[in-house]
Amino acid sequence: MNRDELLRLDNQLCFLLYAASRMIAGLYRPLLDKLGITYPQYLVMLVLWEHGDLSVGEIGTRLHLDSGTLTPLLKRLEKQELIQRSRSLEDERRVMIRLTDTGAAMKASAYSIPETLICNTGMSMAQYRTLKGELGKLFDQLKQVKSCAKEPGNHENL
């Protein structure tokens, strides 16, 4: 591949990721509209349905989001009465997120979403598994790169 080929949009893996991610989020939208939540809010709900009460930071670790993103998002979920936010008693720096009854009950309405979505993408089960495997590998590598970049003295390598 020559220099110009390397810069062609179609040759950018990053663009495929970027575009596919947004297109998939677009497929979620009509399903999540029925629940009255956005796609990032849905990811937060998934984490809470799976793990129960978590602090803002623990949610952020799992979703790779910081408080700048999560704080306003969680306030919106609180306004919808899907979660409750409260300072931890043991450590008053932490803000604990707890599902309300409404929020916990929403899980029942969500069970059908994953399958509907895979179906709507038009992917075969084999294709789904392959892609998930490859993306999982990339994801794990990227997590390593990220944690490596955070080590002291490694800020200039990237």
Added chain:
Amino acid sequence: MNRDELLRLDNQLCFLLYAASRMIAGLYRPLLDKLGITYPQYLVMLVLWEHGDLSVGEIGTRLHLDSGTLTPLLKRLEKQELIQRSRSLEDERRVMIRLTDTGAAMKASAYSIPETLICNTGMSMAQYRTLKGELGKLFDQLKQVKSCAKEPGNHENL
């Protein structure tokens, strides 16, 4: 997989896409900071470097972005004097985007980016090719789904 398994974050292909896409964008950031542009702005520059002058709509078709996103982004690129915006003379609805000399010259500084980035992800060449192939397939299928949804009378299927 039972119902609860289906809703686990780790089982969501969409989350892998979403997280990996943002992490990759994070790897681009230090490289693009040197050029003074953001990742979506870089994608616009890629399209212009590849195709020359294009209308706002043509850029949007290639990047799957609408004028609500592109108009302010392009105004920022114009302020940096990387592009020029001007109404088409043949069709005054269209706004043509043209690279300035500075914008065209920036391509030379970008040639090294794709390889640096793949290297920084830690992916092998084989892994890169496999993932790109699988993502390409998904992308093409999603494009079909999207165009299908746009056909009259198909709004409720998704």
Added chain:
DNA sequence: TAAAATAATATTGTACACAATTAATTTGGA
């Protein structure tokens, strides 16, 4: 144990995304 370092969250500011609406222009019939 008091000051310094660290940690957790919130806030501020900039830049996307995208739905919905608006405005201007072009096009295609009746």
Added chain:
DNA sequence: TCCAAATTAATTGTGTACAATATTATTTTA
């Protein structure tokens, strides 16, 4: 030809992302 439909961008409003900073609470350490 004239006008309704379609096309193209811009605008408005909401909701992420994320860097940088601020704030408050905890932990370390001198």
